[in-house]
Amino acid sequence: MTQRNYIAAAIANVITRTGSATPEGEAQVTLGTTGLYRLDAFQSGPLSEDTYYAIGGSLRQNEGYRDSGFPADKGGQVRANIVHDFDNGSIKVSGQYTNDHNIFYLSIPTADPNDPARSLDRYLDYFTGTLDTDQLRAVNIRYRDGAGQTQVQTGDLANGRHIRFGNIGVDYEGDLGEWHVSAKAGYTQGKNHFDALYSTSNPVDANAFASRYLDAAQGAFGAGVTGLGYALAGTGGQTTYDPYADSGLVVSAQYRSIVSKFYSGQGDLSVTRPFDTSIGRHDVKLGAYGALYGASTFAAYQNYLLQVAGNPNVLDLAAYGAGGSVQGYVTNNGALQEAASLNGGNYDGQVVALYASDSWDLTDRLRIDMGLRHEWYSYDGYYRVTQVADLGDATTLADDATRAFTGAIVTSSPKVRATNWTVGVNYDLTDNFGVYGRASQLEVPANASVTTNASGSLASTKARLFEAGIKAGFGRSYLYVTGFYTKFDPLNASFTAFYPTTGRSDQTVSFVGTAENKGIEADGALHVAGPFSVSGSLTVQDPKYLDFANTAGADATAMPCARRTRCGGIWNVRACRCS
Numbered sequence: 006m007t008q009r010n011y012i013a014a015a016i017a018n019v020i021t022r023t024g025s026a027t028p029e030g031e032a033q034v035t036l037g038t039t040g041l042y043r044l045d046a047f048q049s050g051p052l053s054e055d056t057y058y059a060i061g062g063s064l065r066q067n068e069g070y071r072d073s074g075f076p077a078d079k080g081g082q083v084r085a086n087i088v089h090d091f092d093n094g095s096i097k098v099s100g101q102y103t104n105d106h107n108i109f110y111l112s113i114p115t116a117d118p119n120d121p122a123r124s125l126d127r128y129l130d131y132f133t134g135t136l137d138t139d140q141l142r143a144v145n146i147r148y149r150d151g152a153g154q155t156q157v158q159t160g161d162l163a164n165g166r167h168i169r170f171g172n173i174g175v176d177y178e179g180d181l182g183e184w185h186v187s188a189k190a191g192y193t194q195g196k197n198h199f200d201a202l203y204s205t206s207n208p209v210d211a212n213a214f215a216s217r218y219l220d221a222a223q224g225a226f227g228a229g230v231t232g233l234g235y236a237l238a239g240t241g242g243q244t245t246y247d248p249y250a251d252s253g254l255v256v257s258a259q260y261r262s263i264v265s266k267f268y269s270g271q272g273d274l275s276v277t278r279p280f281d282t283s284i285g286r287h288d289v290k291l292g293a294y295g296a297l298y299g300a301s302t303f304a305a306y307q308n309y310l311l312q313v314a315g316n317p318n319v320l321d322l323a324a325y326g327a328g329g330s331v332q333g334y335v336t337n338n339g340a341l342q343e344a345a346s347l348n349g350g351n352y353d354g355q356v357v358a359l360y361a362s363d364s365w366d367l368t369d370r371l372r373i374d375m376g377l378r379h380e381w382y383s384y385d386g387y388y389r390v391t392q393v394a395d396l397g398d399a400t401t402l403a404d405d406a407t408r409a410f411t412g413a414i415v416t417s418s419p420k421v422r423a424t425n426w427t428v429g430v431n432y433d434l435t436d437n438f439g440v441y442g443r444a445s446q447l448e449v450p451a452n453a454s455v456t457t458n459a460s461g462s463l464a465s466t467k468a469r470l471f472e473a474g475i476k477a478g479f480g481r482s483y484l485y486v487t488g489f490y491t492k493f494d495p496l497n498a499s500f501t502a503f504y505p506t507t508g509r510s511d512q513t514v515s516f517v518g519t520a521e522n523k524g525i526e527a528d529g530a531l532h533v534a535g536p537f538s539v540s541g542s543l544t545v546q547d548p549k550y551l552d553f554a555n556t557a558g559a560d561a562t563a564m565p566c567a568r569r570t571r572c573g574g575i576w577n578v579r580a581c582r583c584s
Contacts, residue, residue: 021084021099024049024057031061040068040076052087060085069108074139074316075163080105094179094186101172108165109201110135114208114256114313125208125313128252134315136258137162137202140238140339141319144200144260146305147337147404148344149394151412158305160200160262170195170267183278187292190272199263208256208313211235211248215322218335221402222324226333230324238310238339242323242331246312254313255320257341263304271296275360285367292360299353302457306346309339337403343396347408350457352386370433380423386456387416417456419463423448442473451497455515464497464517481538484529489546493520498553518553522546 028050035043047061062083069077086099113134117123129136144160174191215233223230235246235255248255275292312318319339324332337343360378367373394409429443447468455463474487495517524546532538 021086021101022047022049022059022061023086023088023097024051024059026051026057035065037067039070040066042066055090057088058085059088070133071110071135071137072133072316073108073135073137073162075142077108077165078106080107080167091179093181094177096178097174097176099172099174099176102170103195104169106163106165106167108137109199110137111202111204113204117252117254118208119210119253125252125254128314130315136204136256136311136317138311138316138319139163140317141202141260141309144262144307145338146260146262146307146340146344147396148305148347148407149396149409151389151410153412155396158262158303160260162200162202162260164198164200166201167198168195169197185277187273187275187277189274190270192268192270194268195266197263197265197267199261199265201261202309203259203261204256205259205308206257208252208254211253211255214255218322218402222333222335225399225402225405226324229326230332231327232325233322233335234325236321236323238319238321238336240321242321242325242334246318246320248312252313256311256313256317257308258311259345260307260309261304262306263302265300265302267298267300269296269298271298285365287366288364290360290362294358294360295356297353297355298453299351300454301351302349302454304346304348305344307343308341308345310336310341311339333399334401335403337398337401340403342407343404344407344409347391347410348388348457349410350386350388350414352384352453352456354382354384354386354453356383357381372431374427374429376425376427378425380425380450382421382423382450382453383418384420384453384456385416385418386453387414388457389414419456421450421463421465423450423465437478439476440474441476443471445470449497458515464495466493466497467495468493481532482530484527486525486527488525490523491521496520496550496553516553519551520549521551522548 028048030048031046033045035041035045037043043063043065045061045063047059049057049059049061052058060083062081064081065078066076067078071077080103082101082103082105084099084101086097088095088097113129113131113136115124115126115129115131117125124131139162141160141162144162146158146160147155148158150156170193172191172193175189177186177188179186215235219230219233222233234242235248236242237244237246271294273292273294275290277288277290280287280289310320310322312320320336321339322335322341324334326332335341358378358380360376362374362376364372364374390411390413391408392411393406396404396407398404425446425448427443427445429441431439431441433439447466447470449466451463451465468491470489470491472487472489474485476486477484496519497515497517524544526542526544526546528542530538530540
């Protein structure tokens with residue numbers, strides 16, 4: 006499942022083996038130097054004459070490639086199916102359950118802003134370091150609901166990308182006279198809980214960072230505030246932390262907690278038949294597809310203050326009086342801003358599609374294939390409206406400007422269509438040489454989740470694709486050379502950008518523009534002798550994004566930390582500037 010904006014994404018493997026008349030089983034244990042322990046097992050065989058079963062699955066745990074202070078990956082899945090063979094086909098019933106966690110690593114700062122010629126490797130190891138920390142195992146994100154009450158979204162960074170889902174499916178393949186019939190149906194339901202720490206900012210000098218908040222702290226906690234200082238989060242300001250005994254830096258990062266419940270039911274029916282005519286042989290396929298699907302989503306982001314180190318401490322920035330007493334906090338248990346972003350919504354979608362294809366062999370050397378698919382989409386969804394709010398906690402500045410639900414929702418029920426087609430030709434000049442070409446149109450409507458996104462665009466992505474090439478084959482040696490050109494007009498894409506209507510730069514908003522890509526690719530293999538061969542591929546291309554715009558005026562060129570910058574000879578992956 007892949008969804009845009011604040012809906013988390015996950016990928017699951019639904020490919021499985023089937024049984025046969027011969028019983029077989031397999032078990033495998035995998036151990037790794039990263040604390041990896043994995044068990045895979047499989048068993049299959051006959052249940053009765055013409056009926057077979059297969060069941061298998063896996064369990065794993067992995068400490069991870071970087072030291073986060075907790076296991077990076079854990080979980081497993083089980084899959085099973087039963088197949089029954091008929092005289093003219095077969096039917097398979099399958100099921101799957103997956104419950105799996107994996108960590109979401111993001112880039113780490115590498116250049117010291119106080120001296121770009123030096124790296125931060127001595128504080129945050131290039132190869133094993135991460136800003137992920139076991140101190141974010143019990144996160145509380147406070148926000149205001151639509152009724153004006155303060156609520157708490159809890160999070161655990163060790164949760165990672167946690168997907169739980171079940172799937173059942175039925176698959177029939179059979180021959181009815183000269184027609185081959187394929188009928189498939191399935192249903193999936195699950196929940197995806199996503200917890201990750203995003204490296205949204207560069208490290209900064211600790212004193213310079215604290216000075217930004219001194220006036221606001223004195224205004225909130227009184228003239229008795231004589232200065233700001235750092236302490237380990239949650240210690241009441243008593244366990245102080247001196248950044249200058251360390252790197253002299255602090256860094257802020259964003260914790261994102263996203264929950265999505267989803268379902269999907271789909272069915273596909275197709276028939277295929279070959280026809281012989283006076284001008285060649287046709288292999289025609291006709292089909293229909295339908296699906297009902299939907300998701301409910303909730304997302305809350307919170308900005309945290311961290312030590313610049315691997316598995317860092319979470320820090321509080323406290324306001325101290327003349328006697329060293331704590332007058333108040335800029336942060337709240339390490340949170341610089343509670344509910345820095347807040348989103349919620351729900352959508353349901355349906356799609357109906359009709360499709361047809363034909364492979365036409367005019368001669369034994371000339372083939373033309375054609376395909377056409379038309380789709381009708383219908384969406385029904387809403388998103389919850391938010392505004393800036395003060396949660397009213399007089400002990401901290403972190404709640405002064407949070408996102409809050411207003412209680413209002415915005416609904417939409419768009420209907421869209423899409424048409425896709427392709428035409429290709431292949432002509433074998435000789436037994437060793439041939440030429441080929443293809444033209445296609447791809448149209449992808451906006452995802453149904455656009456109805457849960459205030460900044461979403463309903464524009465479809467459309468692309469025209471053209472390619473032509475030559476091929477040569479001599480036994481086990483071959484060469485393909487293909488030139489290609491693709492034009493996206495329009496291209497509906499999502500970027501993290503500055504959004505002027507809210508003044509925020511942490512939102513993923515939709516942009517519509519154009520793009521093109523042209524190039525040439527070669528793929529070949531040379532059989533040397535016996536079992537030895539040399540193979541390789543080469544692609545040269547020139548992709549370009551053009552004239553992207555957002556209907557609300559968001560600026561794609563103002564994306565925070567979205568490009569690499571070379572600072573003093575060191576590449577800083579997330580840096581927009583060197584200091």
